[in-house]
Amino acid sequence: MKLNALFNRSLWVYHFNSGSCNGCEIEIVATLTPRYDPERFGIKLVGSPRHADVMLVTGPVVHRMKDRLLRVYQQIPDPKLVMCIGACGISGGVFYDSYNLDGPVDEVIPVDVYVPGCPPRPEAIIHGVVKALEKLERLQGVKA
């Protein structure tokens, strides 16, 4: 596949924890470490949402994080993609009946790619990023 002109240099991701159990967090960091080494494709975790192209959201969006999730989402410059990592962000997962959830994620912000699993394997997360890129190409047309 060809990368879109807007994304063809590198894809910087920002990770937002909306009350997750840490499982997805470690798997995201494990994805970025030498075994899989996505940094050779320019995929890198950044500290500020203003530098990011893609936002990885983990966790079922607990009540206190909803407002922050919205604010961080607005801070990411367009064009942006949102990836929802993990079962609890997709549907609530094991936390489905909790009183403190404002989620799932797609009820708060628009989600482009869902990566299922509790937690998803690093391979699954990388696959999700590829899907995200494909979606972007479809939406904008390849300008290589």
Next chain:
Amino acid sequence: MSGESKKAPYRVPIGPNHPALKEPVMFTFEMEGEVVRDVDFAPGQAHRGIEWMGMRRNPVQIVHLTDRICGICGVVHSLSFSLAVEQIAGIEVPERADYIRTIVHEFERIQSHLLWAGVAAHELGFDSLLYLTWRVREEAMDVIENLTGNRVNYGIVQVGGVRRDIVPEQHAIIEKCLATYEGLLDTLLSFFLDDRTIRMRCRDVGVLSRKDAVELCTVGPTARASGVNVDLRQDYPYAAYGDLDVKAVLPDRYLGETHGDVYDRIVVRLLEVGQSCQIIRQCLSEMPAGPITAEEKLVKLLATCKKATGEGIGRVEAPRGECLHYVRMEGKDSPASWKVKASSYSNLMSWIPMLRGSQIADIPIIVASIDPCLSCTDRVAIVQDNRRSILTKDDLHRLSAEKTRRLQG
């Protein structure tokens, strides 16, 4: 500027989302120049109400919920919950299951300590070491996946035993992994301990005195690094630890002295990786044959749990310290009460003496040095919308008196 500043100390809020924090927690620092004068923190940003959900599910379901209290110490919570339920229902766990629980438990400690070492290196700006430790950590993840079927949230512990056996073919895989780690340990120790930069950044930084460590009830490596000889595996053995010879790792046994600083916390955690390797090896050679669960049929197991009444406590030495589950069953499907005290809950308060008087640049490594796990802790903390709700002794007394009157009336 004149010597006496008219401005109040600067308030620097950090969090709840911040690159230095892997998990949501809100800090407020009162700064005087570069020096932290006071610190306050507000956990509770990741509260999911797990105990509340647990009281609406049955013990077999809760075990899988406990896995998801924390993604790093999954087996700790499920093991400690199972111990509590087994205690109530009088279920005798087969010996082989105890050994398998111990092996997975120790592999979890290895991966958790390596994970922490990498994060610590990252907080110091030593990213190549982060990548190195996380690369070797993958070996433990592979073995865990081989043993349990999952990399994270293993789901291997069930009330009454474990869900998967360790077959002879897996022994070789485990042995290979242990040999790798034992070969690497000296390299890791010298990378972390002989490095001048790490020594400069960690020696006498974030000191927690032995007195403070005891008074604040810290647990696990945080307490041991301050010279407190506590380790549940040694003090109150559970699973197979009664048969094994586990001694708490204290920094003065390796370095000859205890500073109670970040450096000592690195020493304790790295040495525990070596200790875990020995424990696993001993388990493998002494593991008896036999069944791996007291009751294979879940329906029958549920019926036993349903009949049980009473209360039980499960205590487990997590990678971060003591983890406690209290369960009360009253002859119903779901427990009448379930209370989790994760290890980080005991350790969080030690941040305050550690951070007070330290420099702003040392905040990330000090915060990371206790290996905080907020997803574990945030079931319990009560913080109301960033308002400080500190109750004085008088307030508490007034509330208590009012409640007494209300109950009387």
